[in-house]
Amino acid sequence: MGSQSKQFTHTTNQRRSSLIVSNGITKGGIFGTVDYQGPEDTAVEEDLEPLENSEESALRASQDQQANEQQPFLASGTSLTPNGDKNKRASRLDSYGTIGIGSGQTDQESYHRDLLEEERDLLVDNKLISKSRQDEGVTPEQREQQIRDTWEEAIESGKSISTTSRRECQVLLKSALPLVFTFVMQNSLSLASVFTTSRLGINELGGITLGSMTANITGFAAIQGLCTCLDTLCSQAHGAGNQQLVGVLLQRCALITLVFFTPILFVWWFWSETILASLIPERELCRLAANYLKVVAVGVPGFVFFECGKRFLQCQGIFHASTIVLLFCAPFNAIMNYVLVLDKRFGIGYIGAPISVAINYWLMAFGLLFYTVFTKHKANPRKCWGGLIKPNQVFRNWRKMFSLALPGVIMVEAEFLGFELLTIFASHLGTNELGAQSIVSTVASLAYQIPFSISISTSTRVANFIGASLYQNCIVTCKVSLILSFVISLLNMSVIYSFRIQIANAFSSDPEVVSLVISVLPLLAFMQIFDAFNACTAGCLRGQGQQKIGGYINVLAFYCVGIPMSYMLTFHFKQGMAGLWYGITSALVFMSIFQSYAVFSCDWTKIIKAAKSRTSEQDRV
Structure with missing residues (x-):
């Protein structure tokens, strides 16, 4: 993606800002999986020597980066x-x-x-x-x-090289604007399903919500987390000039991920309705959600190949390929949803929505393959394909791959699960509340894409300044990022509040659902202030290399503040759907306060020294 297009090469592979975008209807993704990497990540490919004699030396060469001081x-x-x-x-x-x-x-x-x-x-x-x-x-x-x-x-001569607020504002906006477009397109894949099924009835809307939530928690979030190990591994191999290793890593990650998720797909096929019925009181919703999972399971391999292929191209400096694919697939997905779900001649109803999703996952994978095979791009991604992987190479060094990927899986799952618990709470309020929750979550997800884009560009910029030991410039960047977050939050808040009636009517024709959505959207509009502030402070922490601190704050905010408060306000104080969002808003307030404190009270000298220490560790690999 475009998130790295303006990244200074001073940033190491381990410090590069990457992102994973939620494909579900939830907001998700405050701390991207690639941003959470342990101290062992610099040596993940040290045992690849049996693959090719040159691999270890090549990877060592790729890690010889970053100079001293400014x-x-x-x-x-x-x-x-x-x-x-x-x-x-x-x-x-x-x-x-x-x-x-x-x-x-x-x-x-x-x-x-x-x-x-x-x-x-x-x-x-x-x-x-x-x-x-x-x-x-x-x-x-x-x-x-x-x-x-x-x-x-x-x-x-001892002169300080400083930046200005105007300069940082220009750089952050220039980096973030392309990301907004890409994120919205990927998010639209789930938006189309919610939009079309809401026209069929409240049960169908609840079924698509429950099915998508289950698919995200038990499947897509973990797949994204596992595949992100390629951001480090493929980048190291390509940076070292070991091009065939890039293709080997691509195939290894894809095959291991498919093997890992095959049992989960069987659960989706045969036992999903029974498991959901033990958690959700509405049996009809469980049946619809299970049907969604059975069909979407067919598209999971396509999703795996797309996620792996995207990183295969990005490590070679080709960031626009996935955007080109989405430019075709996102509109085609919307058209397919309408034709298969709502069209009177070809429509097949509710089941058309997951069919559209499954088909588009495969189209996205084939789109990247088509680009790779036929592109005339001078980078020539085909040079990184050395043929099909040998059977004895598939599981070689898989522990190293998992040690890099699992921390990211844990972080993504914690985020998804915390936010999706609201959907389970809403299902216990009633079918109308569950449908309204789906719509409000979708609006929240769309609104989040703008501050999240600023967050990604902020983390990249801050990391680069730290790499250059220009910590005073980091402070300027962080302050500008927070100002931009406030401006963006006012924009989001104004749009959501001013068009709350139109938004509700666009998603549903059920009067009760529309009324619930209209009543909750003002609270969601107010939440935008803290949501945007939280996104940008999270970006600052990632740039500083303080992902663990942000992760701790994230978990505490959701599981010690937000979720318990949502439950208490909703069921004990009878606040209904508003209680769900009061709780999440309180979690975002908690995160914003403590993340801001962590950003501006940090020891910059210690952070710069830690960055240099990571570099010296790389040199010893």
Whole structure:
């Protein structure tokens, strides 16, 4: 995705900001699975030597990054080594696949050029380089050298290289805007199902809500968490120039994930209705949800291949492929939902919604395959395919893969489960409340995409400044991010409150459901202030490398504050649906306060030292 398109190469593979977007109807995803990585992550491929003799040395080369103190943001790809050996600069740059100027325009070359411009802009802001651009007759290599020399001279003379609020606002918005579009498209896959089934009746809306919730908790969230190990593994292998290893890792992760989830798919097929009936009082809803799971199970392999394929391309610097696929699949999914669910000639009713979802998961997978095979992109992703994996290689080093992926699975599952408990609570209030909860959750999910995009760009920017030891700039970025979050929350709040009647009527024609939705949307509008604030503070924590602190706050907020309060207000104080959202709002207030404190009360020196320590650990692998 575009989240990394503006990332400085100073950031290591382990510190790179990546994201996982919930495909369900819940808000989800405050702490992305890739952002939660343990200290062992830097050595995850140390046992890959039996695969290829060159793998260990290649991976070691990929981890030789990050210079000391305030180096240019380009440092990790093109920096001086600590002893000043400039001869290693070009070779290290080549190991990251950056093609020489004039040999073709690639994503990596464009990315490299963008980094130079960002460094130059900072130097211009600090009056270290003239604003006039007299670049005629200056080669790109000379231009790069000028920027690097100016930066190093500033450091040697003790000058501080600082950013401005205006600069950070521009960078954050420029990085976040493409993400909003991508997130909304992926989120629309579930939105279309909710929208169409709501037209059939309240039971169908409740069934799609319960089925989607169960699929997310027991399947898709964990699949996303497992597949994110490729963000580190494939990036390391490709960065080291070990291209065939990228293809091996892709196949290994996909096959292990399918093997791991085959028993779960059997549960969806044969026992889902019985299990749901033990938790949900409405047997008809359980039957509809079970039918949803049986059909969606057919699309799970396609979803696995899409998630793995997306990372296979992203590690090669190809971030736009999944967006191109979604540009086709998202509208096609909406059309299929209408035709299969509502159309009088071809419609087959409720079951058409999961059929549309399953088909589109496979179309997304085939779309990435089609792109990979036929693209004329200069990066040429086919070079990373060395053929089908050998049977004896499928489960090699699977423990290393799981040790990297499982922390992410745990974090995603905790988030999904905490939020989806509201759906179970709503089902005990009644069918109308369950349908209304589905609509309100969908609106909350859509509204969250904008601050979440800012959060991702913030985590990237903060991590890069920490990598360059410019912690004062991190403070500026964090403050700007919070200001942007407040502006965005006001926008979301105004839209949700002003159009609450139109939103409710767009999703349902049932008067009772519409009335419930209209009564809860003002509370959801108020919640936007803390939801956006929470998203951006979470991004700051990820950039600082304080994911664990954010994770602890997240779990405490949901399971010690939000969920208990939702239960008490809903069932003991008879607040109904409003009680559910009062509880979640209190959890977001809790998270916002404590995450803000963690962001601005941190020891920046300790954070920078920890980043350098991780780098030294990489060098010892």
